[in-house]
Amino acid sequence: MSTPPSAPAVAPPAFHPLLVTAVDPLGEDAVAVTLAVPPELRATFRHTPGQHLTLRRLAAAGAGAEGAEMRRTYSICSPADDDPATLRIGIRLVEGGAFSPYACKELAPGDTVHALPPAGRFTLAPRPGRYAAIVGGSGITPVLSIAATLLSREPEARFHLVRSDRTTASTMFLEETADLKDRHPDRFHLLNALSREDQQAGLPPGRLDEPRLTALLPALLPVDSVDGWFLCGPYGLVQEAERALRTLGVPRDRVHREIFHAAAVPASAVPDPAAAAPALTATVTATLGGRAGTYSALPGESLLDTVLRNRPDAPYACKGGVCGTCRSRLLTGEVTMDRNFALEPEETDAGYVLACQSHPTTPRVELDFDA
Structure with a gap:
């Protein structure tokens, strides 16, 4: 019996330097960072909507000591592009964090960051159908790329977005989601929920927990006809949304999730x-x-x-x-x-x-x- 040929060796993904061209404030505690992609790296940094970048930074070295390497992942919010000249990522400040304070307070146009090529499986390649997302806080970041790409490339697609934020001032990409609504009024449906602030119209303040979502979702959209659900944000919100969808009879294979901020996961949810x-x-x-x-x-x-x-x-x-x-x-x-x-x-x-x-x-x- 002959031995099948072994697969050719593939080098692990490498970090590449990317130039920061803009750092734009997003609400009270977040920024959007735009990175220039040189022509020779555009195929490498082509992304599927929903993917993220891993950024690397060396911490300041002590006396005679080499700085420690820190890595963090940040989702791409810009629409997918076959020849991306720029990529945009959203970064929310986490006090005491290893990377976000630097990104939100010190990073400036002209700086260079080192990034791995896009990765991640919380994705949706544009295709016809009805899709929905439930997001909290910075969980809007990958979903913004997913929705914008889908609606621009697929005329037979619809997207429903339910987003939860603390206050209007803390809401990331407020203008971008409003722009999607203006450009696709019949195919993009948006509901904003604030947990700590009254709105003149819309939902009363409060968390989007399982009972609330179980009652709310069937009133907003035909739950049974949604081809894919995308849940993204803090652990608590994603868990509550999963339970609500299970109660509503949504098949498990239609639900996709991405958790942000592992440090916020309660100890009871993690085995010893x-x-x-x-x-x-x-x-x-x-x-x-x-x-x-x-x-x-x-x-x-x-x-x-x-x-x-x-x-x-x-x-x-x-x-x-x-x-x-x-x-x-x-x-x-x-x-x-x-x-x-x-x-x-x-x-x-x-x-x-x-x-x-x-x-x-x-x-x-x-x-x-x-x-």
């Missing part, structure tokens, strides 16, 4: 890794960029940390189980994941794991970052 994963000596074999290596895992460390000690080019961003950048396929052995807010059930059923959250529970584990 010490209780879930026994301490053991394990070896981890990882394939990355077509090249495999086997490494000894230190007690308690994640698969990603084991690989990073030996392959600094291993893909990661948030290390919080949210962005999905470190997604890999488990080929041999068993692991336990501390948290997972990035993979769909069909992905975990197919053997995919988040390397940043996975700990070996068998002496030998093999995973493939290229799969």
